[in-house]
Amino acid sequence: MALHEITQHHVLQRCTRCDSDNRAALDSLEVGVARSEDVDDGLVQLPPCPSCRSTEFLIRADEGETAHPAPGSFGHLHRLLVDHLHAELLQRGRLHAALKAKVGTKKLLARALTQEARARWFPQGLRIEVPPGGRRVQPHESSPDTPSAY
Numbered sequence: 001m002a003l004h005e006i007t008q009h010h011v012l013q014r015c016t017r018c019d020s021d022n023r024a025a026l027d028s029l030e031v032g033v034a035r036s037e038d039v040d041d042g043l044v045q046l047p048p049c050p051s052c053r054s055t056e057f058l059i060r061a062d063e064g065e066t067a068h069p070a071p072g073s074f075g076h077l078h079r080l081l082v083d084h085l086h087a088e089l090l091q092r093g094r095l096h097a098a099l100k101a102k103v104g105t106k107k108l109l110a111r112a113l114t115q116e117a118r119a120r121w122f123p124q125g126l127r128i129e130v131p132p133g134g135r136r137v138q139p140h141e142s143s144p145d146t147p148s149a150y
Ligand SMILES: [Zn+2]
Pocket: 015, 016, 017, 018, 019, 020, 049, 050, 051, 052, 053, 054
């Protein structure tokens, strides 16, 4: 599921499997995906696609991640949006319950857009106008029961 837009209350995502556009309320999303014994604080689970039930999650860039090789490309803008969404959810206190318990009051890595980055890459608002450049090869094929990362 690629993230295409963040509004004040919603995100717009395009399903990588069936190409349908879905809106999800920000208040329905949270940071943290539980794995067997742990919770990953760098992931945001998206609601299942209403059309094909595919479930996917977004991955925040890690600390020390190298600069994107193609500034302004869909991949670059997508990364910025994902990081910003992650930071926004943290700010709203939208955390997976298990993650809340795990981190307590510790500060999690958040990469909200700076004013400069916002003005430079998203002057018309937090949405991606660049076409993804046709269907790219996905590293993970998604299916309804195996979440894959975009
Ligand atoms: Zn779908």
